[in-house]
Amino acid sequence: MQYIMMKNVVLRNGIVYDPLNNVNGERKDLFIHEGRLVEKMDERKAKVIDLKGKVVMPSGVDIHSHFAGGKVNMGRLLRPEDSMGHEVSKTGLLRSGSGFSLPTTHLTGYLYARMGYTLANEPAVPPMKSRHTHEEFNETPMLDKSGLLLLGNNHQVIEYVAEEDQESLNSWISYMLNATKTYGVKAVNPGGVFAWGWNKYINSLDDEVPCYNVTPKEIISGLIQGCATLRLPHPLHIHLNNLGNPGNYETTLESMRMGPMHITHAQFSSYGGDSWKDFCSEAEKVAKEVNRRAEITVDMGQVVFGETTTITADAPFEYHLSQLTGMKWSNADVENESGGGVTPYTYRKSSGVNAVQWAIGLELALHVKDPWRVYLTTDHPNAAPFIYYPRIIAWLMDKRYRDKVLGECHRWALERTTLPSLDRELSLEEIVVMTRAGPAKRLDLRASLSIGDEANLAVYDISPEETEGEKIEEAFSSAAYTIKNGDIVVKDGRVVREINGRTFWVKTRTEKDIKEDILERFRYYTIEPENYIVESAYIRNGVELDTK
């Protein structure tokens, strides 16, 4: 009873932002009864909080963050130096932890909650290691979680595509999602990671994938169709081919024409020029194409200067980056399925390339007209750790604030990008869309303050009229309150209650039974099909979403 009482809260006088319900900065009282928003309630049985002068919005949703699983932990293992000096003590309430760009599991949950975030989508789950991702999900408090399954280099997928057997491909995708308890499909450099297994490279959508007579284009098409047929809540989530290479924006434009997809960390895929010497931004062209195509969404992958760790399933990319920098490098190819690499990287203002990269992320966010289709991310931790989201919000809302950085950058940022000419400053409402309502909608989850919704919301100590970047950054760094399912979990930027979030996955069904075929295809795995499956009991607070 006492616990339920704690989930009863009245929030008075807050300035409310709830884009899904077209509420844009209205002074409103909100009532939370047993974890959900209600019309009205008996205030004597609730905790009443006066939020005068503060803004209230749904809690943050991160659509793309590498925060849990095998590759992330490979990064933590590779980099004790990322932990040293970034340790956090246990308290009577909270666990200890460490890490700057790769915080440990509990710390990850606390840091997100402090910023007012309560949901994170881990976008790179290697099927065979999905149990590892779930184990870390179980250990990451404060957040609801979901994982996307890496299928773009899955040998079985490629074989079905080669056989032009879409029906079996759909069944295979369905089998994999159900076996691994994941939420959607991710493709990373489709065909390219497989090819690198033979030390070969894929440079365009029409290159032939070695050993199989198929192209990345065909793999992408097959996966897009699979996602649609299975009625997945999220479309194909794609890390494009040619990522990180000068001139890759053409691949990006070409990929967009293939159908509904979410293009992740588009910053890394909006490059012009033929080499690093004439490297430049083509963010405007990419954004224009996004504006034209309603079925496309992107997230930023915004660079923040400083040292970070890069981790991606695009194993050849990591290898090349480590060759470029000479930094240490770990790699983890996964049989029949995927790859992965880790290497540290430092983005420098004095580097022309880095300065252009920094500008591109902002250009994308400012050139894309509809905030419902461009989401704030740093491809954590690849372009920067997620703890920098508040700074990026401030850059987007205050031109002066970002121009200050622009002024400190290598001149390429001025000469080879459109950022200096962009006067647009995003409104608080647009930020709320980009960081919560928008990504949640794209994941087919809810981030709204409708009556009946779960009370997942964040309160920031900031005036809706605030235009000063410094103050915006400070306010978003430390939520006045974060409320998760009615529990006050953060107060004044401090975690005051540890809770376990949920893990979402989809349940899909298909017509064609490929059981025999699945067993046949397991011939080249080194584990048994039975042991491949992650049981739902393994998952703490699991929520199965039936796509029927």
Place this chain on the structure above:
Amino acid sequence: MKHRNVVCCVCGAVCDDIEVGLVGGEIKVKNACALGRARFQELTNEDRIKEPLVGGVHVDWDQALDKAAKILKNAEHPLIFIGSVTSTETMRQGIRIAEYLGGVVDSHPTLCEGPMIMGIQEAGMPSSTLGEVRNRADLVVFWGANPLQSHLRHLSRYSLFPEGRFRKGGRRDRKLVVVDPRKTKTAEIADLHVQVDPNKDYELMSAVMAILKGNDVGGDVAGVGRETIYELADLMKNCEFGAVFIGLGLASSLGKYRNLERLMKLVRDLNRFTRFVIIPNLGHGNVSGFIQAMTSASGYPFGVDYSRGYPRYNPGEYTTVDLLRRGEVDAMLIVAADLVAHMPRDVVRFMKGIPIVSVNVSQCPTALFSDVVLPGVVAGMESSGTIYRLDNVPLPLKKFVEPPFSFTESDEDTLRQLFDRLRC
């Protein structure tokens, strides 16, 4: 009753195709190697500990837990040692206890594989899962590793003999190279045995690296003839997909983690010419699981000190043997490991003088040394959980028989109950 696809947790190869039949009091095991078969007989071990002991006397479970909690609570600097033949869930619970008490937590890497892990921290490890080797590799190198006596099914199940997706001929499609000062069982079946001088691996690796960089190696290095070194470099450079498996021969010989760092850098260089991976043949069952659990909880892989409330790591300072040798520990909790049987003599002598709580399945020197013995539950037979294979592939440990007592369900449960007492 027959149980199929049971996961074995004796060694790091973690075979998951074991068949276990329970007929009357007898246990019949299929597919497992000699080591695995012996492990499954643990269920009928006559030396099985079925009742808690305090000071060698049978007591009830609550009394034993109370005593254990008292010992640990009274300690200023306790050491929690979690063995590898248990689930990661048990390990996480052990880590939690160490954090709560402000003690140190450690596991088998501190004794065996630690230098491999430190090599990764220096250079990075370009690696893959075992199936990638099986499907693609046409060159397999065992360096300081002897799988025919350590991981008995390694060659037949993963690395040398089996048919792969792109290596239909199995053994016929692969070359086997062994680098080892001894003529081991594995060396006997190798296509090339490079008999390096003991403690000279670093020099040999450097020579191969020099050749890859286009430099000339003038003469013999590390007791290996110039021609053989060139042959080795050629094989490595010109294969389509190569894998080098590393063993304790490197981690425990002169140079220690520098050997591993060197070899990882060599493999990195090889990727300029072809695809090459390096995989540590981790010895005990769930060593990899401990490294994963410890790293995700603290950022550090083993030997983690929580005395300041936050994790600290410095091998040699916060690692088991060093702490015990310096007498810095005033109580121990040992879970699923027979530490006393494997420690240096002066360390064992010190351990005799401090209170020890242990969780053990059967009688062993550690149990005899312990002030409190809590009966262990056999992971993967009597309790479920997670285990990681040496290539970091997670697998489910599955319960198929009940433990012979009702006071605990698993070692994880035991540690949870202990933790609850520590907190009250």
